[in-house]
Amino acid sequence: MPLTQLIVLAIIQGLTEFLPISSSGHLALVDELTGWADQGVLIDVAIHVGSLFAVLIYFRRDVAELVAGSFSLLRGEMTQAGRLALYLVAASIPIFVIGFAVVNAGLVDGLRAAATIAWANMIFALLLYWSDKAGGTTRKLEDMTWGQAMLIGIVQIAAIVPGASRSGVTMMMARFLDFDRREAARFSMLLAIPTILGAGAAATLELAQTADVTLQGDAVLAAVLSFVAALxxxxIFMRLLEKISLxxxxxxxxxxxxxxxxxxxLA
Incomplete structure (x- = not known):
């Protein structure tokens, strides 16, 4: 793969994955506008894994508490962090199930059309605006219930459509449920961990088994660049949310x- 393509894709993924602007939509547009050959599933997952490490580093205290809470659950103790860990796992199930069905049905490529990305961006952007104006700022993640977590998980299914934005739709629902902007963004980013972790583990195993040294090098470079951009x-995004709306x-x-x-x- 050309180095320029690798750098552009990794940086775009890192910059857009956790902003409410659709990373998949931007990546699909790069292919559409440049005519570059598809980067392949392994490179695609590698840049997602890079952004995953950025979340793990930035939210390292949350992650440590989630891990501790999960061990407490194994001992039969329900802690606040353990409950949040359960919410994240449960909220990830809908997109795992529907995403698997969409991939198996061969519908993924049909969703990557530029017109679909354009309409999805505009429709879900307006819904995000509505939620940000209508939603209150009274709730923190400590106040979350099972029903609220599942509602956020269900709307995450919309992220299968490039342009809808996974972070955008999850923050949208969280804002409708009166979670403040930083808490909405925090849950959205933590919710990305199970999804990316599942895909990343499978791709890492496949990459380790391949004898293509060039592909392995490209994947590592892509992951590093995506990590830096995502972090x-x-x-910047979390700091901006202290001062501005969406x-x-x-x-x-x-x-x-x-x-x-x-x-x-019109062109």
């Missing part, structure tokens, strides 16, 4: 969607 993106991200997505539709139908 910077998360830190409106700038909504505006960006609406403009992007409108520009894509103009390019498709």
């Amino acid at each position: 910077a993106s998360i830190a 409106t700038p991200f909504v505006i960006y997505r609406v403009v992007l969607g409108a520009a894509l539709l103009g390019w498709l139908y």
Whole structure:
């Protein structure tokens, strides 16, 4: 794979994965606009694994508490961190089930069309705006219930459509449920861990078994670049949420969607 393509894809993935602007939509558009050959599943997963490590590092205290809470559950003790760990696992089940069905049905490629990305960006951006304006800021993750966790997990299914944005739809539902912006973003990012971990473990095993040294090197480089970009993106985003609403991200997505539709139908 050309080094330029590898760098561009890794940086775009790292910067957009945890922002409410759809990383899958941006990656699909790169392929659409540049005509580059598909990078392959292993490289795609590698850049996701890089962004996963960024979440683990940034939220290392949360992750340590989740691990401790999980061990407490094994001893029969229900702690606050253990309950959150259960919420994250349960909320991940819907997208695992539906995602598996979509992949097996061969529907993935059909969802990557530029028009789909454009409309998904605009529709879900407006829903995000509505939730951010209508939602309160009274709830923290400590207040979360099973029903709220499952609602967030169910809407995460929409992320299968490039342009909808996994982080965007999960933050949208959390804001509708009156979680403040930072807590909504925190749960959304922690919710990414089970999903990326599952795909990453399978891809890492496959990569270790391949004799293609070049592919292995490309995957490692892609993961490192994605990690650096994602860590910077998360830190800046969490700090911005102390000062601004989600409106700038909504505006960006609406403009992007409108520009894509103009390019498709007016050019």
